[in-house]
Amino acid sequence: MNYTITLKVNGRTVQRDVPAHLTLLEFIRSGLQLTGTKHGCGNGECGACTVIMDGKAVRACLILAVEANGCAVETIEGLVESPLAPFAGELPGAVTGTGHSHPEINGASPVGEGVGAGLHPIQRAFLAKGAVQCGFCTPGMIMAAKALYDRNPNPDRAAVVEALGGHLCRCTGYQPIIDAVLAVQTE
């Protein structure tokens, strides 16, 4: 049996029919083709699937898509008006919007100026501090950091460590990530 859900994803209203067993993570990745949100452990232990729902960082793998009915969800794609985001316009069922109609992507002009221009300040800080290696944990880390900044514009190191406490990174040793999140406020 399917259930009709209506929710806001990155500011846009989406309506879809979903089965009860579908998780919000599967819905975001397969239903909306927003593959920036990662499927790591699938058990709420790694943080790779973190999105912001009604202002709070949550694990998309532990939430059923039907539970998100009426909610506002932010994913990593929502941080910038990225021309690469497939989720644009009126959200048809299939993947659309490869972005190739954008002159920026066709090489006519760079996106903004310099490395990371056009990105969210948290994303720029991650680039500046070398906080990304394989990148798999990065979207979850950045969404957790955004949820932190949304409620606390001046977090100290302890607050950052707490906000990222449930996020696993197998590459960086965490310090560059914490440094990056702290560096956002001095940008």
Added chain:
Amino acid sequence: MMPLHMEYVKPGGLAEAVSLLRQDDACALAGGTDVVVQMREGKLRPRLVVDIKGLAELQGITGQSGGVWVGALVTMAEIVKSPLLQAYRAVVQGAGCMGCCEIRHRATIGGNVGNASPSGDAAVPLLVFHPQVVIHGPGGQRHLPLANFFRGAGKTVLQPGELIKGFLLPPPPAFSLYMRHTRVKGMDLAGVSLAAAIDRQGQVTVSMGAVAPTPTRFPQVEELLSGRPLSWEVIAQAAEVLSAAITPRATSLRATPAYKKEMAKVFLHTALSRALEEGFGQ
């Protein structure tokens, strides 16, 4: 693998929730941080998921005749921030160390107790406050002490159609503390945990997690410690009694029985030292 044919209902009221939960293979869903994991692991295969998050009667933290009412849907994040619950420090500490921010935003106190894990980070400290569990079901409402709610690992007294409405906490004790040991600093389940409280008459309450099939109190230890000044001799004696009283299973996942028996002593000693430092138990 998630149960592919399950159905989902979000009832608008308590009566509807109860009648849905009376059906065979129905399962209440609150924060989902245990239920969804158990469904994926195949441990829970409900035919019907009843999403109780909309039930107003299960929400809120309010003062009530010197104590506090905590609705079953109150999240760990809400417990940590609640001004009314700060006097119940052990449960604030338990809620604050559970999982991580994202888990604490979703995980509920009713869910943690209803899941009846031997090491529940809300259930173990809650026990030392002598709360009543308020249960709503087909026969109406009933209350019982939390200590009588657990029936085994993952097992409770809840009958089909019943759900936890909330918890009634008596006035807070003078002192309380929760401690747990985990294998890593970050996200982990407690390998062994202990909560202690001392009320204004010098009555001591002690509970432990992950040393028995359910969160458990230790009346023989409580009796030794209550109504007298806490000397180092009496603390040491109580620690030995506590250590001898626990019989962790040999197949414990996160710590060996011998280690848990040692940690029981360390935790009790640490908790009561802290009480003395803070001026209680003299």
